[in-house]
Amino acid sequence: MTMLFQPLDSDGHRRSELYHAARLAMLQCRVLMRFDRVEDAADKVQAAAELFAEAARPAGSTQTLGM
Structure with a gap:
């Protein structure tokens, strides 16, 4: 049986890295605003x-x- 679509979780590690990088950038921005x-x-x-x-x-x- 051939697959018509790839599984949604085909590159979970890369997506996790992108999520964590975006989250870190957001938190850094919030810390700088709080310092101000x-x-x-x-x-x-x-x-x-x-x-x-x-x-x-x-x-x-x-x-x-x-x-």
Whole structure:
């Protein structure tokens, strides 16, 4: 009996490699986006801390907090 169609799983290893490469690229992109978000949040926290330090400093004081 001759086969009219090849089995669907004829090259599973190659398909698996392509899937894993695409998945890795997607995860790397997500990690880079997350780093950008964390960096932005850290900048906002630092700015808020500087404002707080400025507000908490006594009116006549000229001492800095090292920021």
